[in-house]
Structure formats: structure tokens, C-alpha cells
Amino acid sequence: MSKTYEEINEKIRSKKAVVYTAEEIIDVVKKKGIEKAAEEVDVVTTGTFGAMCSSGAFLNFGHASPPIRMTDIRLNDVPVDGGLAAVDTFIGATSLTEDPKKGYGGAHVIEDLIAGKPVHLHAWGPGTDCYVRKDIDTHITLDDINEAYLYNPRNCYQNYGIATNTSGRTIYTYMGKLLPRMKNATYSSAGQLSPLLNDPHLETIGMGTHIFLAGGEGYVCWQGTQFKTNVEEVNGVPIGGARTLALIGDMKQMDPKFVHGLDITGYGISLAIGVGIPIPILNKDILQRCCITDEQIYAQLTDYSLNTGRKEMARYNYAQLRSGSIEYEGKKIRTSSLSSLSGARKVAGELKSWIENGEFELIKPVLQFPKKAKLKTLTEDWL
Amino acid sequence: MERKFKVTYNESNVQGSVAYVLVKEFDLTPNVLKANITGDGCGFMVLSVSGDEETINKGMARVEECGYNVEPMVNHIHKEEAKCWECGACVAVCPTKSITVDKDFHIIVDYNTCIACGSCVDACSVKALRLVI
Numbered sequence: 001m002s003k004t005y006e007e008i009n010e011k012i013r014s015k016k017a018v019v020y021t022a023e024e025i026i027d028v029v030k031k032k033g034i035e036k037a038a039e040e041v042d043v044v045t046t047g048t049f050g051a052m053c054s055s056g057a058f059l060n061f062g063h064a065s066p067p068i069r070m071t072d073i074r075l076n077d078v079p080v081d082g083g084l085a086a087v088d089t090f091i092g093a094t095s096l097t098e099d100p101k102k103g104y105g106g107a108h109v110i111e112d113l114i115a116g117k118p119v120h121l122h123a124w125g126p127g128t129d130c131y132v133r134k135d136i137d138t139h140i141t142l143d144d145i146n147e148a149y150l151y152n153p154r155n156c157y158q159n160y161g162i163a164t165n166t167s168g169r170t171i172y173t174y175m176g177k178l179l180p181r182m183k184n185a186t187y188s189s190a191g192q193l194s195p196l197l198n199d200p201h202l203e204t205i206g207m208g209t210h211i212f213l214a215g216g217e218g219y220v221c222w223q224g225t226q227f228k229t230n231v232e233e234v235n236g237v238p239i240g241g242a243r244t245l246a247l248i249g250d251m252k253q254m255d256p257k258f259v260h261g262l263d264i265t266g267y268g269i270s271l272a273i274g275v276g277i278p279i280p281i282l283n284k285d286i287l288q289r290c291c292i293t294d295e296q297i298y299a300q301l302t303d304y305s306l307n308t309g310r311k312e313m314a315r316y317n318y319a320q321l322r323s324g325s326i327e328y329e330g331k332k333i334r335t336s337s338l339s340s341l342s343g344a345r346k347v348a349g350e351l352k353s354w355i356e357n358g359e360f361e362l363i364k365p366v367l368q369f370p371k372k373a374k375l376k377t378l379t380e381d382w383l
Numbered sequence: 384m385e386r387k388f389k390v391t392y393n394e395s396n397v398q399g400s401v402a403y404v405l406v407k408e409f410d411l412t413p414n415v416l417k418a419n420i421t422g423d424g425c426g427f428m429v430l431s432v433s434g435d436e437e438t439i440n441k442g443m444a445r446v447e448e449c450g451y452n453v454e455p456m457v458n459h460i461h462k463e464e465a466k467c468w469e470c471g472a473c474v475a476v477c478p479t480k481s482i483t484v485d486k487d488f489h490i491i492v493d494y495n496t497c498i499a500c501g502s503c504v505d506a507c508s509v510k511a512l513r514l515v516i
């Protein structure tokens with residue numbers, strides 16, 4: 001028994017599609033059995049809501065009169081890219097204001113724009129015969145400007161490590177505050193709800209996949225940066241960061257409740273957004289992979305006090321991590337998440353209701369991502 | 384019961400012992416959670432006091448008579464719900480397990496057991512946690 005994208009979309013249009021979240025589907029399949037469930041269920045929705053530094057936004061401000069070719073641009077004092085066309089820019093999420101103590105950066109500009117707040121635009125240009133103006137000082141809102149696209153070169157990390165600190169001092173990392181002598185450990189994955197753990201070999205997710213992006217519609221637009229496949233798998237899913245996705249979506253559709261600019265103490269700025277990906281149940285194998293549970297998904301504990309060469313110290317599954325503590329060599333380590341599971345649930349739930357209400361159709365990818373990929377490292381010049 | 388107080392002192396009474404008064408005269412159990420004295424002899428301490436309610440009230444009234452400023456502490460760790468995105472980063476850095484996750488993964492702060500250490504404050508990436516002392 002198999003279905004096509006068109007058959008599923010036909011059911012979505014007539015509001016008859018049967019949709020469950022990646023958490024709900026586990027019990028549904030347990031009760032009905034895989035064969036019957038694969039016949040009945042059309043879509044499984046996944047969700048994740050965590051920090052991703054590789055995020056940003058393209059904006060076009062519109063032309064002033066007389067016009068300016070902006071080469072040096074600040075938004076709320078955050079330097080943004082002046083290397084595109086006259087009034088285009090790219091806001092990198094981690095860009096900082098000159099005073100880093102403010103804890104405000106590109107991610108907060110994106111958050112403020114989506115929240116509808118006015119943002120201070122100050123820009124300078126060289127002044128040319130065709131763009132005579134040399135500076136402009138004004139305010140913009142998301143409604144005032146032409147295009148605004150959120151663009152994530154990398155998001156939806158398939159899985160990620162668990163961080164701890166064996167040293168004698170507290171360290172502040174992108175994996176949060178790590179107390180001395182392994183008093184705590186942090187992790188960052190939605191586990192059984194996470195998009196790429198439910199379709200681990202990207203059978204249904206590829207370029208063009210229609211997704212929920214921060215409360216609006218978005219698309220998978222390329223493989224994510226640092227995409228790799230050569231990671232050990234347990235129960236059919238990788239035990240560390242492997243595949244990633246590049247995402248794009250219209251900021252004007254987004255909902256501020258799914259967008260948070262973060263100031264991670266001692267590390268810097270990052271952006272957290274809610275991403276939901278629907279998985280079409282084309283056959284029972286695809287459904288089977290959506291039944292993965294937290295108990296089956298493992299991640300590796302590593303020591304973030306080491307500057308390099310962090311080796312796996314132990315591995316734990318997400319059910320253990322979510323229980324609040326893990327044990328390492330007889331010692332109890334308290335655990336906490338860095339990504340919002342309640343947020344991921346909201347994402348998967350909202351996407352589910354869009355599909356049930358016939359408001360969101362699925363798109364068959366126009367390109368599959370590589371089946372094999374590995375990472376290169378950066379080496380210094382040999383002198 | 385247990386209650387927490389912020390006791391402020393200055394150069395005239397910084398050498399006195401608030402804890403001694405509470406133990407000796409009232410048989411209360413005081414516990415200094417935090418103390419801070421600046422170079423000029425002024426400062427404050429955060430005091431947890433256990434005993435029955437009436438005795439605690441009497442004891443702290445006596446401390447005030449000795450010239451200290453006494454402020455009961457309630458909601459000394461403040462979580463701004465509108466800012467919190469329920470990431471959970473604050474949970475495991477709390478030494479008293481005052482921050483917990485419920486079954487729906489909502490984050491709950493127990494103001495009663497919080498000892499105002501401040502460890503959670505810089506673990507939060509959206510400045511949703513504030514220590515009010």
C-alpha cells in the first residue's frame with residue numbers, strides 16, 4: 001500500500017487528511033499496527049525550536065529620494081551587510097552592536113522586525129553620479145520595506161551532542177552554562193519530535209519541501225551547511241550532528257512567538273526559531289521511521305572544557321536526558337535542555353492543524369540531498 | 384516554617400551578630416545564604432530563618448530594634464513569563480532544584496526553596512530571570 005503526494009494533497013484540500021504529530025503517532029501505530037496505520041495516516045508533523053547561529057535575513061529597504069547606494073549600514077546600531085545592491089542587506093544573526101555588553105545583535109533586529117517594532121536604520125554610501133545621497137537616518141518597520149526573507153544557511157541539525165565540563169571552573173559556552181566538575185550537562189534536540197530524526201535519510205525532505213517556519217510558510221532551499229552523513233547510527237538514526245537543512249521564508253508571515261533573539265552569556269548572540277516539517281506517509285517504511293522514540297535516540301557526552309579533541313565519554317538516550325539526570329562513572333549529573341520542547345510541540349501542533357484545515361499542502365522535493373557527504377576541516381598555511 | 388529576609392547593616396552595627404540574637408533569644412534557626420559587605424562597612428545579607436511564624440516575627444522585630452533594616456523576601460527570583468521561551472537552560476544550574484520542568488515541559492520556579500544564589504540568572508539567554516534583592 002502506498003500513496004502519492006497528489007493523493008495526500010487531494011485529501012488535504014477536502015480537509016480529510018489524517019494527521020498526527022511525531023509524538024502522537026507512536027501510540028497510534030502501537031494500537032493499530034503499522035499496516036493499518038500506514039493506510040490511514042497521511043501526514044506526520046515534526047517540530048523543533050532551538051538556537052541556530054547560522055541564521056539571518058535578507059531585506060530590501062526601498063529607495064529614498066534622492067537615492068543612496070548603502071555601503072555601511074546599521075540597524076538599531078547593529079552592523080549589517082553593505083556588500084549587496086544599493087538598498088539590499090543581509091542581517092547575520094550573530095552580528096553585534098559595538099558595545100557587546102548590550103547583549104543585542106542581528107537576531108534581536110530580526111525579532112524586533114517580526115514583532116512589528118520600528119527599527120532605526122542609519123546608512124552611509126560613497127555618493128555616486130547615479131546615487132548622489134551619502135547618508136540616511138530613519139526608521140523602518142517590516143510593513144514599510146519591500147522584501148524580508150529569513151534565511152538559515154543551517155538549521156534542523158539532525159542530532160547533537162551532550163555537553164559537560166570536567167574542569168574546576170564554570171564555563172560559558174554555546175551549550176549554555178556548564179558548572180565545574182560535571183555538575184550539569186546540556187543537550188539540544190527535540191528528540192522524537194525532531195524533523196530529521198523522523199526522516200533520517202531524507203527520503204521525503206529535500207529542496208522545495210514546504211515547511212512551517214516561525215509561524216509562516218517556508219521552504220527547504222538547499223542542504224544545510226556542515227551537512228554530513230558519515231555519523232554512526234543506532235536504531236537507524238545518527239548519534240550526533242549529521243544532516244542539516246537550509247531554510248527560507250517570508251518574515252512578513254511570521255509570528256513573534258516562534259522567534260527569539262538570544263544573548264547566550266559568555267558566548268554571544270543567536271537566534272531561536274520554531275521549524276516544523278511535515279512528513280508524507282507515502283508507505284509503511286516511512287511511517288515506521290516516524291515511530292522513533294526518545295529511548296531509541298542516542299547522543300554523545302563530551303567535555304567542553306577541552307579546547308580540542310573532545311572524545312565521546314558516554315552515550316545516553318533522550319528519555320534518560322529528559323529524566324533530569326544521567327549517571328557517569330557512578331556520579332549523578334543533572335541535565336537540562338537548551339531547546340524548547342514545549343515550543344517544538346506547539347510548532348508540530350500548529351502545523352498539524354494547518355494541514356487538517358486544508359491550509360497547507362505538501363510539496364514533493366525537486367532535488368534530493370546527497371546520500372554521502374563528509375566534512376572538511378580548516379588547516380593553517382604550511383610555512 | 385522557613386522565611387527569608389534581607390537584612391541591611393551599616394558601619395555602626397556591622398560587627399553585631401544577627402544570628403546570635405535569633406538563636407540565643409528566640410531559639411530560631413538562622414542560615415546566612417548570602418552576605419555582602421562593602422569597604423565602608425555597609426552591606427546586606429540574605430537570611431533564611433526557620434521556626435514558628437510568631438517567633439520568627441518577634442525575632443525579626445528584635446533585629447530591627449537593634450538598628451538593622453529588615454525586609455521580608457518574597458518572589459526574590461522573578462521570572463518574566465512573557466520573555467521565557469521555555470528552553471530549560473536554567474533548570475540544572477539551580478543548586479536547590481527550585482526550577483523544574485512539568486510533564487508538558489513548562490518551566491516552574493519555586494520561590495519558597497530559592498536561596499537567591501543567582502546561578503540561574505546568567506544561564507538565561509533572554510534575561511527572563513531577575514534576582515530582586
Ligand code: SF4
Pocket residue numbers: 460476477478479480481482492496497498499500501502503504514
Ligand atoms: S537564584 Fe539560585 S536557588 Fe534561586 S532559582 Fe535561581 S539558581 Fe535556584
Ligand code: SF4
Pocket residue numbers: 462466467468469470471472473474490506507508509510511512
Ligand atoms: S533559561 Fe530563561 S528562557 Fe530558558 S526556561 Fe529558564 S527562564 Fe525560561
